[in-house]
Amino acid sequence: MGYCGDGYKKICQSVNGFINLNDRGISYTVPVICNTCTGQHITLPDVTAKDSFLRRFFGYDPIGKQFKVLSSSEEHYQVLTLGTRELSWRKIECSLKHYPRPEINGIYINGVLYYIAFAWIERFTMTIVCFDVRSEKFSFIEIEKTxxxxxxxxxxxxxxxxxxxxxxxxxxxxxxxxxxxxxxxxxxxxxxxxxxxxxxxx
Known part of the structure; x- marks a missing residue:
């Protein structure tokens, strides 16, 4: 496999031997999921709604045994399930509008995706977003220091x-x-x- 562009070097998330190369909003790159063992990769479709805060995060449902990609932006939250015949984004609800930090990678641990975002929780603050890959539900942990x-x-x-x-x-x-x-x-x-x-x- 060969890819170019600084976006791939800065934003790269791995889950169970697969790698999510996030485009980070850079026009000359495309978001792909790569299998590091076989060298195969798939290109993700464009989301139906996006803005300057758009970020994609990669996770795995260990019970349903499904890989999923979360698209998070200023007001739009969508999920794509890999392994389906037609890759398409589904809109999901989030109780708290938040803005993903573009320069910080997300991380997947035991069925949960974590990433840093700004949100309004009585005041504008930095928070850790917790996304349960199986239930597709959000929760939040406020960070006092910014x-x-x-x-x-x-x-x-x-x-x-x-x-x-x-x-x-x-x-x-x-x-x-x-x-x-x-x-x-x-x-x-x-x-x-x-x-x-x-x-x-x-």
Whole structure:
């Protein structure tokens, strides 16, 4: 397989051996799903409604054994199920209008898609969007701090790697231990080389 363009380098999401190369709204790239074992790929159809905040996220329903792609934008939310005869987007409802962060990748963990977005929750704030791939339902976790961060898979749980300032040898990760009660635990690691200074909480 060979693809060009910086959009593929910056936005690339993998699920169970398949890779979602997201176009990120760049006109000279196209969104595709690739099978890394066979080299085969399929091109995703255009969504029926899109805007400048459009992002696509890739996930898997482990019970129904289906791969799905979520299209999330300013006011439109759609789902495409792979493996069907005709690939087509279906509109779904979301109780909270949100704006996906274009520069941050989403992550899939155990049937749930997570990504960072801006939303209005009593005030304009940054939030972690949780999308259950099987039920196609949204939930949200508010983030108190508005700084660069990265979502990671921490031993099968959602982890948030915080942005540090240069000069510290500590790396800090917050792990979501209980999604329903929104309980976090902090894990601090000492690095061999000075990294960045951690913030106090998320």
């Amino acid at each position: 700084m660069p961060l990265t979502l990671i898979n921490y031993k099968g749980k959602l982890g948030v790697l915080l942005c540090f300032d240069y000069g510290s040898s500590l790396a800090e990760v917050w792990v979501l231990d209980d999604a329903k009660k929104v309980k976090w635990s902090k894990h601090t690691n000492v690095l061999s080389n000075p990294a960045r200074k951690p913030i106090n909480s998320i």
